Amino acid sequence: MINRIFLFLILGTIAVFASSAATAEVAKELNLSAIVMFLIFVGATLGITYWAAKRTKSAKDFYTAGGGITGFQNGMAIAGDYMSAASFLGISGLVYASGYDGLIYSIGFLVGWPVILFMIAEPLRNLGKYTFADVASYRLRQTPVRILAAFGSITTVVLYLIAQMVGSGKLIQLLFGLDYEIAVFIVGILMILYVTFGGMLATTWVQIIKAFLLLSGATFMSIAVMAHYDFNFGKLFAHAVELKDVSIMAPGKLVGDPISAISLAVALIFGVAGLPHILMRFFTVSDAKEARKSVFYATGFIGYFYILTFIIGFGAIVMVLGKPEYLDLAKQAISGGQPILGGNNMAAIHLSHAVGGDFFLGFISAVAFATILAVVSGLTLAGASAISHDLYSSVIKKGQVDSITEMKVSKMATVALGIVAILLGIAFESQNIAFVVGLAFAIAASANFPILFLSMYWRGLTTRGAVIGGSMGLATAVVLLILGPAVWVDVLKNAEAIFPYKYPALFSMTVAFVATYFFSVTDNSQSAKEEKEKFEAQFIRAQTGIGAEGASSH
Amino acid sequence: MHKDIVEVVKNDPNYKELVAKRSSFAITLSIIMLVVYFGFILMIAYFPEVLGTPLSEGSVTTVGIPVGMGVIFFAFIITGIYTKRANSEFDDLNNKIKDKVKGM
Secondary structure (H helix, E strand, C coil): CHHHHHHHHHHHHHHHHHHHHHHHHHHCCCCHHHHHHHHHHHHHHHHHHHHHHHHCCCHHHHHHHHHCECHHHHHHHHHHHHCCHHHHHHHHHHHHHHCHHHHHHHHHHHCHHHHHHHHHHHHHHHHCCCCHHHHHCCCCCHHHHHHHHHHHHHHHHHHHHHHHHHHHHHHHHHHHCCCHHHHHHHHHHHHHHHHHHHHHHHHHHHHHHHHHHHHHHHHHHHHHHHHCCCCCHHHHHHHHHHHCCHHHHCCCCCCCCHHHHHHHHHHHHHHHCCCHHHHHHHHHECCHHHHHHHHHHHHHHHHHHHHHHHHHHHHHHHHCCCCHHHECHHHHHHHCCCCECCCHHHHHHHHHHHHHHHHHHHHHHHHHHHHHHHHHHHHHHHHHHHHHHHHHHHHHCCCCCCHHHHHHHHHHHHHHHHHHHHHHHHHCCCCCCHHHHHHHHHHHHHHHHHHHHHHHHCCCCCHHHHHHHHHHHHHHHHHHHHHCHHHHHCCCCCCCCCCCCCCCHHHHHHHHHHHHHHHHHCCCCHHHHHHHHCHHHHHHHHHHCCCCCCCCCC | CCHHHHHHHHHCHHHHHHHHHHHHHHHHHHHHHHHHHHHHHHHHHHCHHHHCCECCCCCCCECHHHHHHHHHHHHHHHHHHHHHHHHHHHHHHHHHHHHHHCCC
């Protein structure tokens, strides 16, 4: 039965893709090599999904791939989760446009990882089973803490999904000449296929393959650029400065006033430690040692990737900027300058053509598409597990539910989230969504991270403190962001922002910590006393792994 | 977890050593990482011209390039330092603690 549904959906997707590609041919130029390579990728990953589906028999398999992923594989998959199309195209585009600022931006996305390793990864693995709410609610009252954690997870996931879906729709429209709605639809359907049938095992392998392809492609582009300059950075920079101006070698406007700078840094560092799809990856390895190795490898891959995007951005300055074949003539006629086709975010894509011709352009386009698929799959799985494991199994059924039923519910949740993602992707097509990822990070840093961190390290945390503090952190992040320049001015078109800073995390995370502390220490209830007593045993398990979930044996 | 295990582990000198050593190591490394990163960010906010200074007379490469790349390498190296010590020293201590309560 499952096989037949699977086959039907695959054939359906290919048919939609083929027919829409055929109609697009009339209107737009078709990138044939990109489509062929993309179909090979989809075919291979669907094969993996089919293989994984046969090995996904229980909820544990579904959420954590059975817990048997190695540290190296998981490090690669984490990197695959983290290196989204937005960061590949966005950061190289930022380097292309403003040089050094792109490097500052990418560094911010990297430095959260060491902190995750030192503070979060090992206790998380030792205490949790499927979701970070397992850890937050370990010794607290299940119902309220799970609801809060699930709400924080689902909000973060949905915001992130909107950003990915809109970005992917536009990217695919540009690369493959497909209609926006069809592009969003294809992404949604493929993601539903990977996750519902293959669970975490298929998602992990899709991420590993994609990380490998992305790193290989970016490495090739960087080497091709550097080879023109005898592998001498000085020569590359000198040529780029000649074509633009000397300001690209120094910090520009990205970091404005010190408060905004610090607030952005807080959101990036502590936000990563509160992203549910990232935290969930730590339950796929067998123990704390592998969790630790995962972060080490992931940090290496991600750091390497950011260095490559920096080279690629500069490569685009010297090889794409001003070249007539990449110039957007229509835009130039209106606004002057030397705009490139598709905007600055297409700098890396044009560079792939400049260094490797149509074939390599096809490869990088297919990799960009694969990147989107891998990231949305990881997100959807994290969102679905918050719904099925935290809300359905723990809150509604009070833990009285068998593994098969829980897995069925999470598959239904995956399909529902996939449909929601498609609809939101279409609804937000022409909205200004620049603030959405910032909001996701702010909520992760202000609601998810403080509760997770305090539950691991602070004996005095009580249910009342966690629920009030986490909710206030979440509310503060949302309200300050709406009143700030990103929404109040850019989206709602008011003249001046009520809250002057673009990034709320410094304030909202402080609110969360202070409120959690205050409402915990003033909590004199009997249950609060019991929760504090349970800390010792929890801390021992967090530190040593005694009693922790193992890998499944099959 | 069983109450007896909690009692045994709590009073195990290896456990006390593990928690003390790992906590101080993790906190020290976290503070170093945060100081390096916030130092970088505050330098951009207050003294952007320092990072924009050319490395040498006539060179276009600025001080900011090796500093920025340095922060990336530093983040990787510091995770390596922690992982190396945790894989050997901390895991050895942890295995001793686990052996003691095995079968309880």
